[in-house]
Amino acid sequence: MTNIGFDLRGLQEGFKAHKKRGIGVYIRNLAARTHLAPRELSMIPFHDPGMEAEEPVALGSEAYDTRYVAPLRPLLRQYVWQHFLFRPVIGAAVKKRELDAFFFPSHLDAPAGISVPYAVKAHDLIQAAMGEMHSSLKHRAHVMKQISALRGARVIIANSHHTKSDVVKFTGVAPEKIVVAHLGVDRVFTPRADADLSRFNLPEKFVLNVGGIDPRKNINLLFTAFTKLLDKNPDYHLLMTGALDDDPKFRDFTAELDRRSLRSRARALGYVTQGELAALYARADMFFYPSLYEGFGLPVLEAMACGAPVITTDRSSIPEVAGDAALTLDPDRPELFTEALLRLAESKDERERLRELGPKRAATFSWDTHARTVWETLARSFG
Numbered sequence: 001m002t003n004i005g006f007d008l009r010g011l012q013e014g015f016k017a018h019k020k021r022g023i024g025v026y027i028r029n030l031a032a033r034t035h036l037a038p039r040e041l042s043m044i045p046f047h048d049p050g051m052e053a054e055e056p057v058a059l060g061s062e063a064y065d066t067r068y069v070a071p072l073r074p075l076l077r078q079y080v081w082q083h084f085l086f087r088p089v090i091g092a093a094v095k096k097r098e099l100d101a102f103f104f105p106s107h108l109d110a111p112a113g114i115s116v117p118y119a120v121k122a123h124d125l126i127q128a129a130m131g132e133m134h135s136s137l138k139h140r141a142h143v144m145k146q147i148s149a150l151r152g153a154r155v156i157i158a159n160s161h162h163t164k165s166d167v168v169k170f171t172g173v174a175p176e177k178i179v180v181a182h183l184g185v186d187r188v189f190t191p192r193a194d195a196d197l198s199r200f201n202l203p204e205k206f207v208l209n210v211g212g213i214d215p216r217k218n219i220n221l222l223f224t225a226f227t228k229l230l231d232k233n234p235d236y237h238l239l240m241t242g243a244l245d246d247d248p249k250f251r252d253f254t255a256e257l258d259r260r261s262l263r264s265r266a267r268a269l270g271y272v273t274q275g276e277l278a279a280l281y282a283r284a285d286m287f288f289y290p291s292l293y294e295g296f297g298l299p300v301l302e303a304m305a306c307g308a309p310v311i312t313t314d315r316s317s318i319p320e321v322a323g324d325a326a327l328t329l330d331p332d333r334p335e336l337f338t339e340a341l342l343r344l345a346e347s348k349d350e351r352e353r354l355r356e357l358g359p360k361r362a363a364t365f366s367w368d369t370h371a372r373t374v375w376e377t378l379a380r381s382f383g
Contacts, residue, residue, distance in 0.1 A: 002383045004119075005093055005102040006031070006045040007109060011055040015048065015082070018106070019055075020243075020271065022298055023123060026159075027105045029184065031059050033371035041379040043103070046093055064089045065096065086111040101154070101382040110149040119378055120149060121157045122178075124295025125166040129316075130216055147171050155381040157374055159183050159296040162317035179377045182321075183296050184367030186274065191307035191359060193278035200269055200276075203237040207341070208284035208308065210241045210277070210299050211291065213253045218290040218313075218331060220256070225288070225337040227260055233345045236285070238266040241277060245270075281306035285351070286344050289313075292331060297321045301365055304358030309351045311340045325354065325361035 010018035010027045018024045034043045047056035049063035050073060066073075069085045090102055094116045104110045107120040128143045150156060150171045156178045158164040164178045207226060213219050226238050244250055245268070257263050272280065281287060287308040289300055297318045303310050310326035312318050319328050327344075329336040344351050 001042055002040055002101075002379055003042045003044060003097065003099045004378055004382060005090070005097065005099045006034075006043045007102065007104045008045045008047045008056040008059065008061050009051075009082075009109060010106060011059075012047055013052040015051060016108070023106050023108075025186075025298065026121070026123070026183065028055070029186065029367045030105060030371055030374065033368060034375075036368060036371050037375035038379050040383060041375055043375070043378075044097060044099065062097075065092050068092075082109070082111070084112055087114055090114055091116060101378070103378060104149075107146060107149045107153070107156070110153070112145060112148065114152065117154055117382060118152070119155045119157065119381060120153045121159070121374075122150060122163055122167050122295070123159060124163055124293070125170050126216060126293055126295070128170040129166055130293055143170075153177075155179065155377060157181055157377060160317035160320050162320060163295045179373065181370045181373040181377075182365055183298060183301070184365050184370050185298075185301050185305045185362050186367070188274055189278045189281065189302045189305035189362070191282050191355070193275070193282045193306055195273070195275035195279040197276060197279050197283070200239075202239075202283065205233075205235050205285050206237045206239045206283075207286045207288050208239050208241075208280055208303075209288050211289065212242050213240075213244055213247050213249050215249070216292045218292050219253065221290040221331060221334050221337060222288055223256060223260055223262065223266075224334055225290075225341045226266070227262065228338045229341045229345060230265060232342060236265070236345065238262070239269055239280070239284075240266070241269050241272045241280065243271050244268045277302070278306055281308045284308045286311060286341065288337075288341065290331060290337060291315070291318065294318055300326060301362055305362035307355040307358050309344050309354035310358065311337060311344070321365075323361050325357035327354070 009015040010023050013019055045061040046064050047053045047061045066089055101117040104120045107122045110120055127139050158178050158180050161180050164180050167173055168175050211217055257266055281303045287303040287310045289312040293316045300312055300321050304325050312326055312328055313331045314328040322328050327340050
């Protein structure tokens with residue numbers, strides 16, 4: 001039997017921002033499928049006892065033994081605690097439970113200098129790939145830490161061929177050390193999604209955008225195309241999900257809305273549940289996602305699964321996910337996005353064509369298939 005520790009801190013409120021973001025979605029779906037592991041592999045989940053742990057405990061997680069380092073916790077910044085003080089905590093877990101290795105479902109979370117055998121899941125290398133947007137000393141230190149974690153892993157799970165290529169490019173890791181396993185889409189994302197959306201008082205016609213407002217999300221392109229849509233189709237509204245007011249760029253975001261006189265037509269809905277998100281996708285006239293970089297592009301997959309007509313870019317991993325079921329365009333040619341938005345607004349046939357293609361494309365991605373690939377890779381690498 002091969003025993004592997006499974007770090008579930010990403011499902012704990014207060015551990016970075018994972019729980020309510022894409023990494024949390026990933027860990028949640030993978031942790032719910034440990035029953036798909038081969039018989040010779042046992043995944044043993046762990047969580048930090050110093051934080052809220054409702055989800056990990058419900059998944060049968062054990063608490064890390066932090067008693068020898070816990071007195072230092074109030075004196076240290078979270079980053080130091082999570083990446084340096086957790087090194088002996090992981091070592092103690094390996095020794096106590098006689099583990100063969102540890103699995104970190106995000107390469108961001110492997111403690112610095114860890115000496116036990118481990119595997120990681122690489123979601124993206126945004127900070128390395130888009131260095132011009134992440135040039136501070138703090139960001140460069142994060143990049144070096146990520147590169148170290150990836151180089152030290154015995155095996156790396158990448159969520160796309162694009163992410164694999166970036167790992168090789170920025171770390172020098174041998175390609176054969178990296179296994180690609182595409183993500184899946186939750187069953188709640190369907191054209192029949194019908195969660196109650198009455199609290200949002202939705203307009204009759206709307207373009208949907210999700211995923212945040214950091215620079216790589218290319219919000220200025222969204223605003224430019226939407227403003228030109230309003231010139232010809234003034235009945236449309238722009239709806240955006242997520243806790244945008246927590247973003248450091250929120251003040252710039254609101255200033256841009258004012259500059260373009262979009263306050264009455266663009267609305268931030270805040271955090272939405274998974275069921276509400278699915279229903280929003282299903283109700284949207286169009287889903288507009290002009291991101292410049294994705295490690296995978298889960299919002300594109302979720303939107304297609306719900307039958308939303310998708311307009312997105314041809315950058316990074318997005319074409320790998322979208323296939324021919326979305327309009328993938330060159331972000332260096334913003335006029336193409338305006339043309340696509342206008343065409344979809346004016347052509348019900350084109351919208352219906354994409355509504356039909358999206359769910360078919362999304363059905364080729366499976367969380368079960370992803371989980372089996374991960375477990376089989378771990379069993380083969382550490383067995």
